[in-house]
Amino acid sequence: xxxxxxxxxxxxxxxxxxxxxxxxxxxxxxxxxxxxxxxxxxxxxxxxxxxxxxxxxxxxxxxxxxxxxxxxxxxxxxxxxxxxxxxxxxxxxxxxxxxxxxxxxxxxxxxxxxxxxxxxxxxxxxxxxxxxxxxxxxxxxxxxxxxxxxxxxxxxxxxxxxxxxxxxxxxxxxxxxxxxxxxxxxxxxxxxxxxxxxxxxxxxx
Numbered sequence: 001x002x003x004x005x006x007x008x009x010x011x012x013x014x015x016x017x018x019x020x021x022x023x024x025x026x027x028x029x030x031x032x033x034x035x036x037x038x039x040x041x042x043x044x045x046x047x048x049x050x051x052x053x054x055x056x057x058x059x060x061x062x063x064x065x066x067x068x069x070x071x072x073x074x075x076x077x078x079x080x081x082x083x084x085x086x087x088x089x090x091x092x093x094x095x096x097x098x099x100x101x102x103x104x105x106x107x108x109x110x111x112x113x114x115x116x117x118x119x120x121x122x123x124x125x126x127x128x129x130x131x132x133x134x135x136x137x138x139x140x141x142x143x144x145x146x147x148x149x150x151x152x153x154x155x156x157x158x159x160x161x162x163x164x165x166x167x168x169x170x171x172x173x174x175x176x177x178x179x180x181x182x183x184x185x186x187x188x189x190x191x192x193x194x195x196x197x198x199x200x201x202x203x204x205x
Contacts, residue, residue, distance in 0.1 A: 019045060028066075148186075163202065 019026045021040040026032075029049040039059045047065060052072045057080055065085045073093045083103045090110045097112075101121045108126050113133045117140050125145045133151050138158045148168045155175045164184040174194040183202030197205065 019042075021042060022035075022037050024032060024035050024037065026042065026045050026047065027050075028046050031051045032055055033051050033053045035052065035055045037055060037057050037060055040057070041061045042065055043061050043063045045062065045065045047070050048068045050067070050070045052070060052075050055072070055075045058076045058078045059080065060077075061081045062085050063081050063083050065082070067085060067087045067090050069089045069091075070087070071091045072087075072095055073091050075092075075095045077092075077100055078096050078098045080097070080100045082105050083101055084105060085102070086106045087102075087110050088106050088108045090107070092115050093111050093113045094115060095112070096116045097120050098116050098118045099120065100117070102125050103121055104124045104126075105122070106126045107130050109129045110127075111131045112135050113131050115132070115135045117135055117137045119139045120137070121141045122145050123141050123143045125142070127142075127150050128146050128148045129150060130147075131151045132155050134154045135152075136156045137160050138156050140157070140160045142160055142162050142165050144164045145162075146166045147162075147170050148166045150167075150170045152175050153171050153173045155172070157172075157175055157177045157180050159179040160177070161181045162185050163181050165182075166186045167182075167190045168186050168188040170190045172190055172192050172195050175192075176196045177192075177200050178196050179199040179201075181201045185202065187203065192205065197203070
């Protein structure tokens with residue numbers, strides 16, 4: 001069973017500009033559970049604390065959007081553009097982010113447990129202290145990303161690009177890193193106990 005807690009709406013959010021997309025009001029701390037926002041242009045939108053559980057955002061443009069502390073669990077975010085978006089502390093458990101672009105996105109402290117990030121672009125993303133337990137990151141691009149102190153236990157990173165990533169103090173126990181690229185990565189104090197390192201390039205245990 002999933003347990004998600006909604007953050008309290010701050011008074012200052014009332015001053016945020018409101019936008020309308022696909023018949024929905026887009027503003028912070030609203031309930032958009034199950035909303036159909038497929039392909040919507042939400043560039044720069046303020047969705048802080050918004051509930052988007054089971055929402056369809058596939059193919060949407062969320063470049064530079066603010067989704068801090070948003071509840072986006074089980075949502076369809078396949079092919080979405082989240083470049084430079086703020087998802088700090090967001091709840092994305094079980095979300096589908098296959099083929100999504102999160103270049104330079106802030107995902108510090110976000111919960112991505114069991115999320116689908118196959119072929120996602122996370123280049124230069126900030127994932128420090130995030131939870132990616134059992135997430136699927138096969139063929140994902142994590143080049144130059146900050147994954148320090150992140151939980152990647154039991155995560156699928158097969159053929160992922162982790163070149164020059166910061167993996168210091170990350171938990172990669174029992175992760176699948178077969179065929180992954182780790183050249184130039186910082187693996188200081190990273191935990192690789194039980195990990196599958198077959199065919200890994202640029203890392204020697």
